[in-house]
Amino acid sequence: MNNYSIAQVLYLIYCKLRGFFVFKEARLVRFPIDLRGAKYIKVSKGFTTGVGCRLEAYPMNREQTMFFGENVQMNDYVHITAMKSVIIGSNVLLASKIYISDCSHGSYNGDEFDSNPNIIPNKRTLIAKPVVINDNVWLGEFVSVLPGVVIGKGTIVGANSVVSKSLPPYVIAVGSPAKPIKEFNFETQKWVKIQ
Template identity: 45%
Template sequence: MNRTLIPFTIYTIGKYVYKIQSISINRKIIESGRKFIQILYSGYYASQLKSVGLQFRLGYPVKFIYGAQYICIGNFFTSFPQLRLEAIKTETKTPHIIIGDNVSMGYNCQINCIDKIVIGNNVLFGSNIFITDHFHGASNIDETYISPNKRALYSKGPVVIDDNVWIGQNVSVMPNVVIGEGCIIGANSVVTHDIPAFSIAAGCPAKIIKRMK
């Protein structure tokens, strides 16, 4: 089958499987259909990644995965629908998205990378999470005369999220940030600076509200 037709075919099958929910039929048949579509869908995207571990599961549908050849994902990865992973190669940088084991992402999570984004093991994301290691432009006066969408992508530095971190709903993580082991980031926060290990942080910009260790 033509590779360009595969996503469309999966989408079409998935659409009808999900429509079946409105019909009064055996719940086990519906659930079996869902699992089949998820495995098929996940397998299609897994085949494009640089590396992927065991039990890789993507919620249907995925927004898109761009630059899959620069993305490594460990064992037991799960995401709810509307995942967006974007690894963009520029003239000066090769991107790397590295995700560890036992990582779970909620609905509508987005990771945009031109440099390096590393996510450790046992990390839990709420929904509507945005993580980026770059901006449109370097925010200098000369660039204000250029349309933002035409400015070169600029990274201030990588993003690292260590093991056992829990990130709440609607959080944004900005470039050049390290979130230490065991941290909890409160809902609706914007993380612009490093958060030391075993801290609870919240706010815009995020500030430490409690040290657990």
């Protein structure tokens, strides 16, 4: 607490007390926070948010659709939307201004289910595919995670990346679309470039 002013300490105490009534298991929920469908969101011990986060759960079947493992730390202005299932494992670190969603307005896969561009975007059929972010993942600033993605354990995704396809465990991925550029070698205990 040595790095905080008295006003900041009072703000953190306020957030801790108020956050208890939002998510009992949370370590700290910073306000303001935008919660939509809070009863469909499950957080575990040690959950922490930054300011301005937006968590939206619009379940298809009236069951919980957004799950956070233990010790998840979300920084400022993270936006997560769950319609089918978004599962975030334990010890996950989310930098600021991240977008994670399991749904999209329409389908654009080049098949018979494609959405017509003449239909107003918010009137197109919502398509949902589960998202899973496994334990010990770190997502950098401005990362976007799109529907149907699985991010493997221990993976790091670099800032400004768009994860449109699943990533294996223990890699560093960057770009749009995000692609692995390094992997962790457990024999040498070092990150090595992928050839």
